[in-house]
Amino acid sequence: MANFYTDNPDLKHHLTHPMMQKIVELKERNYTEAEKYDYAPLNYEDAMDNYERTLEIVGEICGDVIAPNAEGVDHQGPRVEKNRVIYADGTKENLEACRKAGLMGMAMPRRFGGLNFPITPYIMAADIVSRADTGFENLWGLQDCAETLYEFGNDDQRSRFIPRVCAGETMSMDLTEPDAGSDLQSVMLKATQKEDGTWVLNGVKRFITNGDSDIHLVLARSEEGTKDGRGLSMFIYDKRNGGVDVRRIENKMGIKGSPTCELTYKNAPAELCGSTRMGLIKYVMALMNGARLGIAAQSVGVSEICYREALAYAKERRQFGKAIIEFPAVSEMLAIIKAKLDASRSLLYETARYVDLYKVLEDIERERKLTPEEKAELKAYRKFADALTPMSKGMSSEYCNQNAYDCIQIHGGSGFMKDYACERVYRDARITSIYEGTTQLQVVAAIRHVTTGTYKALIDGYAATEFKAELQPMAENLKRLTALYEEAIAAVSAVGKAEYTDFMARRLVEMAGNIVMSYLLLLDANRNDSFMASAQVYNKIADAEVSKHSEFIKNFKPEQLAFYGINAAEA
Numbered sequence: 001m002a003n004f005y006t007d008n009p010d011l012k013h014h015l016t017h018p019m020m021q022k023i024v025e026l027k028e029r030n031y032t033e034a035e036k037y038d039y040a041p042l043n044y045e046d047a048m049d050n051y052e053r054t055l056e057i058v059g060e061i062c063g064d065v066i067a068p069n070a071e072g073v074d075h076q077g078p079r080v081e082k083n084r085v086i087y088a089d090g091t092k093e094n095l096e097a098c099r100k101a102g103l104m105g106m107a108m109p110r111r112f113g114g115l116n117f118p119i120t121p122y123i124m125a126a127d128i129v130s131r132a133d134t135g136f137e138n139l140w141g142l143q144d145c146a147e148t149l150y151e152f153g154n155d156d157q158r159s160r161f162i163p164r165v166c167a168g169e170t171m172s173m174d175l176t177e178p179d180a181g182s183d184l185q186s187v188m189l190k191a192t193q194k195e196d197g198t199w200v201l202n203g204v205k206r207f208i209t210n211g212d213s214d215i216h217l218v219l220a221r222s223e224e225g226t227k228d229g230r231g232l233s234m235f236i237y238d239k240r241n242g243g244v245d246v247r248r249i250e251n252k253m254g255i256k257g258s259p260t261c262e263l264t265y266k267n268a269p270a271e272l273c274g275s276t277r278m279g280l281i282k283y284v285m286a287l288m289n290g291a292r293l294g295i296a297a298q299s300v301g302v303s304e305i306c307y308r309e310a311l312a313y314a315k316e317r318r319q320f321g322k323a324i325i326e327f328p329a330v331s332e333m334l335a336i337i338k339a340k341l342d343a344s345r346s347l348l349y350e351t352a353r354y355v356d357l358y359k360v361l362e363d364i365e366r367e368r369k370l371t372p373e374e375k376a377e378l379k380a381y382r383k384f385a386d387a388l389t390p391m392s393k394g395m396s397s398e399y400c401n402q403n404a405y406d407c408i409q410i411h412g413g414s415g416f417m418k419d420y421a422c423e424r425v426y427r428d429a430r431i432t433s434i435y436e437g438t439t440q441l442q443v444v445a446a447i448r449h450v451t452t453g454t455y456k457a458l459i460d461g462y463a464a465t466e467f468k469a470e471l472q473p474m475a476e477n478l479k480r481l482t483a484l485y486e487e488a489i490a491a492v493s494a495v496g497k498a499e500y501t502d503f504m505a506r507r508l509v510e511m512a513g514n515i516v517m518s519y520l521l522l523l524d525a526n527r528n529d530s531f532m533a534s535a536q537v538y539n540k541i542a543d544a545e546v547s548k549h550s551e552f553i554k555n556f557k558p559e560q561l562a563f564y565g566i567n568a569a570e571a
Contacts, residue, residue, distance in 0.1 A: 004128045005059025011124055013528050014349040026360040027118050037110050051121040057101050058125045062132035065097045070133040073257035074424050083245035085212035085259045094136050104143050105166030113166035120352040123297045130301025134428035135255035139210050141294045145171040145217055148287045152274040161215055169214035173287055176207045182441055184280055185229035191220035199272060201265040211261025212246050214239050219284055222276050232279040235270040243268025254427030291436045292393040296348050299396035299432045303341040306407040309422045310334060313411050333410055337403045339537035344396040346520035351388040357381040387449035394442030395513045397432035404429035447505040450489060455512040462519035471522050474539045478518055484550040485511045491553055499566060500558055507549040514542035
């Protein structure tokens, strides 16, 4: 079978981005880790070689084990026996292969048994795993919950739980309840502190991915009489202690190998993680940001398999005496799928790099006082990461759904049959724009970065690049689109009503996203000619989308909100 890392040169392009040198030097503390661990890198080249060799292992397992198991896992799925989840046979094989290869706890420090990888190569592994089996990425990718344990747990909790994750135990984040989905401040699972200072949890959680995991991070109401987010705390539940049963597994449209569980907590012993009352306000927000980056990677993996399946079929399928790829209508669809894939991946890794930079500086701050320059960098990197994460999750998940749709369309009637992988991928793709915050919630998170100018600052930085001559026309076009974007922001701001801004938020965020992604592809093409076609195609997509939203905003009157069921008087 193919190696899912080595057969995709675009991955190495992103892994070797110029920003990686600073990320790795910070992560490895200028390579002083080599003094403590004989397997730690001695320099940047050594570190990159290590990442590549590990990603080759991920690619091999994905090509030889996970991808061949995907169809069987989709058909068999997990089941519940005696209130416990039994994984599909293929899922068990996948997990065992990852454990044996040491691919759990990749981003955790070496002192806990991890590989000390930056977020970027770890997210690259998630991208590869998702291409192999989107549902399995949910199980494997939940190891990033350990990041929350590392950031907010105490030393004792870190030393007890993180090595178990690195050894291969699974995690889950138990947030959602029957009456608390996106509105997590409505969570009512009760946390009660006993006289001896320990805690027990009682209540129900629903839609919990990998809900029968070994280690759970649980959002629960610790403050009696509260009804909002200020009464919620984060807890660690260890499955070995008992007290949580799986009531049922949801019968889902897609990602069937990933058990989505309803859980009942009955005096389940748990440990407080961090401080009380900070569960939603601080810890879940950090947890969700990591999860959203993971779903962006998952979405890119879906787009990758959509493009490959569509391309292979278009080359093989013959109609009217020639392969259907020779028909302009089909070749255009393939070019658009590829451009959206490349744009999504460029945004994903741009986001991951900024997350890496601010996370590693935060970690260094736990060890020593940061210099004024480092503090300023931390603030800037955190802001860019906060801005790009919802954009990446929102845009990439919408694009992977569009790409899955077009992949089916290229297959024609065959794509509607279960004989082809695209039918399963189409079902798997649908959830990406829903869970870990719907696209609409990503817009809510992103709009403040439109109004405060974060996206404009990023765009200005990209625009200052010296592009090759053949890229100049596209760069000039993006400057024109940026002017339309600024005019649209000014027009919405001039109305000065929250309801009006909320109504236009999706359009403004998409305008920013189209321009950012187009610039990122230009930067890729500046380094690597293989991105030239996608840069050209996506520049046309951005032009059409930004112009469309610009015209809508320019010609829209606040009183017309009434046509959409919105109180125009308030807006």
